[in-house]
Amino acid sequence: xxxxxxxxxxxxxxxxxxxxxxxxxxxxxxxxxxxxxxxxxxxxxxxxxxxxxxxxxxxxxxxxxxxxxxxxxxxxxxxxxxxxxxxxxxxxxxxxxxxxxxxxxxxxxxxxxxxxxxxxxxxxxxxxxxxxxxxxxxxxxxxxxxxxxxxxxxxxxxxxxxxxxxxxxxxxxxxxxxxxxxxxxxxxxxxxxxxxxxxxxxxxxxxxxxxxxxxxxxx
Amino acid sequence: xxxxxxxxxxxxxxxxxxxxxxxxxxxxxxxxxxxxxxxxxxxxxxxxxxxxxxxxxxxxxxxxxxxxxxxxxxxxxxxxxxxxxxxxxxxxxxxxxxxxxxxxxxxxxxxxxxxxxxxxxxxxxxxxxxxxxxxxxxxxxxxxxxxxxxxxxxxxxxxxxxxxxxxxxxxxxxxxxxxxxxxxxxxxxxxxxxxxxxxxxxxxxxxxxxxxxxxxxxx
DNA sequence: TTTATTTTTTAGATTTGTCTAAACATTAAT
DNA sequence: ATTAATGTTTAGACAAATCTAAAAAATAAA
Numbered sequence: 001x002x003x004x005x006x007x008x009x010x011x012x013x014x015x016x017x018x019x020x021x022x023x024x025x026x027x028x029x030x031x032x033x034x035x036x037x038x039x040x041x042x043x044x045x046x047x048x049x050x051x052x053x054x055x056x057x058x059x060x061x062x063x064x065x066x067x068x069x070x071x072x073x074x075x076x077x078x079x080x081x082x083x084x085x086x087x088x089x090x091x092x093x094x095x096x097x098x099x100x101x102x103x104x105x106x107x108x109x110x111x112x113x114x115x116x117x118x119x120x121x122x123x124x125x126x127x128x129x130x131x132x133x134x135x136x137x138x139x140x141x142x143x144x145x146x147x148x149x150x151x152x153x154x155x156x157x158x159x160x161x162x163x164x165x166x167x168x169x170x171x172x173x174x175x176x177x178x179x180x181x182x183x184x185x186x187x188x189x190x191x192x193x194x195x196x197x198x199x200x201x202x203x204x205x206x207x208x209x210x211x212x213x214x215x216x217x218x219x
Numbered sequence: 220x221x222x223x224x225x226x227x228x229x230x231x232x233x234x235x236x237x238x239x240x241x242x243x244x245x246x247x248x249x250x251x252x253x254x255x256x257x258x259x260x261x262x263x264x265x266x267x268x269x270x271x272x273x274x275x276x277x278x279x280x281x282x283x284x285x286x287x288x289x290x291x292x293x294x295x296x297x298x299x300x301x302x303x304x305x306x307x308x309x310x311x312x313x314x315x316x317x318x319x320x321x322x323x324x325x326x327x328x329x330x331x332x333x334x335x336x337x338x339x340x341x342x343x344x345x346x347x348x349x350x351x352x353x354x355x356x357x358x359x360x361x362x363x364x365x366x367x368x369x370x371x372x373x374x375x376x377x378x379x380x381x382x383x384x385x386x387x388x389x390x391x392x393x394x395x396x397x398x399x400x401x402x403x404x405x406x407x408x409x410x411x412x413x414x415x416x417x418x419x420x421x422x423x424x425x426x427x428x429x430x431x432x433x434x435x436x437x438x
Numbered sequence: 439t440t441t442a443t444t445t446t447t448t449a450g451a452t453t454t455g456t457c458t459a460a461a462c463a464t465t466a467a468t
Numbered sequence: 469a470t471t472a473a474t475g476t477t478t479a480g481a482c483a484a485a486t487c488t489a490a491a492a493a494a495t496a497a498a
Contacts, residue, residue: 006485026446039486041447046484058446058493089333102325108318114308225455245476258456260477265454277463277476 001050001070005105008074009033010043011052012104014063015071023060072136078104079125079132080115086126086178087119093126093178094163126178128159128215142218146194146211151184155216162213170210175201182216220269220289224324227293228252229262230271231323233282234290242279291355297323298344298351299334305345305397306338312345312397313382345397347378347434361437365413365430370403374435381432389429394420401435 003011013032017024026044030037048055052067063071081103085096113134116122123141124130130138143158157180160167171177175198185195185203192208206214222230232251236243245263249256267274271286282290300322304315332353335341342360343349349357362377376399379386390396394417404414404422411427425433 004484027444035485036487037446038448038488042485085330085333089330089337091329091333095329099325099327099330102327103322106318106321106325108321110310110314111304111308111318114304114310118308223454246474254455255457256476257458257478261455 002107003070006043007047007050008105010040010047011063011067011071012074012078014053014061015068015075018062023062025060069136072132072138074104076132076134076136077106077112079129080112080119080122082125082127083119083122083131083178084115087122092168093160094165094168096126124158126159127163128161143215144217146182146184146196146206146214146216147192147208149184149216151186153218154181154183155218156181157214158217159215160213161215167210167213170206171214174198174204174206176214221326222289225262226266226269227324229259229266230282230286230290231293231297233272233280234287234294237281242281244279288355291351291357293323295351295353295355296325296331298348299331299338299341301344301346302338302341302350302397303334306341311387312379313384313387315345343377345378346382347380362434363436365401365403365415365425365433365435366411366427368403368435370405372437373400373402374437375400376433377436378434379432380434386429386432389425390433393417393423393425395433 010029010033013029014024017028017032026037026040030040033040044053044055044061047053047067048061051064052070053061053063055061078100081100082096085091085099086093091099116134121133122131123139128143130140132138141158144155149155157176157178159178160171176182181199183197185197187194188205192211193205194208194211195203195205197203229248229252232248233243236247236251245256245259249259252259263272263274263280266272266286267280270283271289272280272282274280297319300319301315304310304318305312310318335353340352341350342358347362349359351357360377363374368374376395376397378397379390393415395401400418402416404416406413407424411430412424413427413430414422414424416422
């Protein structure tokens with residue numbers, strides 16, 4: 001089955017709102033999508049006739065199994081493109097969302113399969129959100145902040161929670177990006193700061209506050 | 220200025236038809252875009268009010284300077300994506316057109332700049348058509364078929380005119396793709412067949428007919 | 439438990455891009 | 469030089485996705 005860009009945007013937004021609350025309301029979706037409640041009601045009817053959601057007038061709605069499956073495939077496309085934009089094209093993490101929002105609607109299944117392979121089947125996007133696989137399964141990799149990682153273990157940077165320009169600059173300065181392999185040499189109990197080693201570069205010290213914002217996982 | 224997907228498709232198609240004949244007709248454009256002549260007339264009015272073309276009722280139309288500039292930027296996006304799909308994602312050349320057709324409408328200027336850089340500023344797409352640069356300039360690189368290239372010169376494969384599955388298979392078998400560096404060892408005057416050497420692989424012989432379909436350029 | 443407020447839905451209009459059928463221009467043929 | 473054939477445009481309709489304004493339902497408050 002094929003969907004319009006508008007339909008896909010609604011499906012994806014319902015999916016996201018469902019992560020916070022079981023049932024979604026007309027107003028919250030209208031707010032999420034930046035449209036009017038009346039428009040939401042119209043689209044809900046359409047999605048209902050396409051059998052993507054359970055919907056009772058005045059009582060809210062939610063995606064059914066099929067709707068969920070489609071939502072996951074859209075989320076998959078979005079996150080793969082975000083990963084591509086950051087790791088291959090060199091975009092900053094805070095700049096990729098809007099572009100991925102457009103790319104995600106390109107519908108070729110083969111394109112996404114090949115993109116996935118080209119990126120080497122990443123498991124999380126640059127914000128650390130898991131990327132669903134072809135079947136919609138997400139492996140939520142266990143992320144730990146550098147502040148909590150044991151010393152002398154090789155780990156890989158998977159996400160950064162603070163995406164301020166200052167943070168981005170600091171990370172760039174230390175050659176740290178998504179996928180960078182690092183090791184914690186030692187942790188100073190004095191102030192919680194950490195000495196880390198980035199492959200090929202000299203060891204450096206980052207404050208506890210910075211360490212708390214950088215999340216890593218094991219290989 | 221911003222354009223809808225439909226407007227962009229019309230602009231691009233007019234551009235292509237103009238390559239063959241100065242002035243474009245309603246019917247030819249309707250045929251190109253797979254729509255009805257009446258729809259074309261409607262869109263022409265719209266593009267005229269946006270000052271993208273010269274249009275006289277019943278007498279045909281053509282893009283003006285601004286329309287041309289916009290067409291070139293769309294062509295640029297299309298060809299860069301085609302190049303990406305083939306060289307990075309491993310698509311066959313005959314499969315990329317429709318996907319590029321969708322990708323070309325993603326509007327971020329920064330995206331295209333960074334994609335261009337990532338691809339190392341290619342000058343031609345996988346079909347050998349030149350890629351306009353940021354300013355719309357195209358450097359038409361001098362292409363020669365292998366049948367005409369002098370022996371012992373290092374050349375780079377830039378396009379293949381015959382895109383049948385058989386041809387693709389043959390090329391794959393000999394490890395020849397866009398960007399592949401090859402050298403003509405010798406040419407057999409008997410039947411015009413050519414012995415070529417692909418870097419890292421054993422020399423092989425291709426028929427004159429095949430050689431005529433493979434185009435190369437100097438570095 | 440009425441009344442007031444908020445939320446959701448309906449009804450009807452608008453825009454974009456398309457369509458069909460009919461009218462109008464242009465070109466070709468007799 | 470008329471007539472025929474072809475090509476183009478207009479007029480009016482339609483579907484998708486949106487909107488505003490008003491009606492209806494649900495919830496909160498007095």
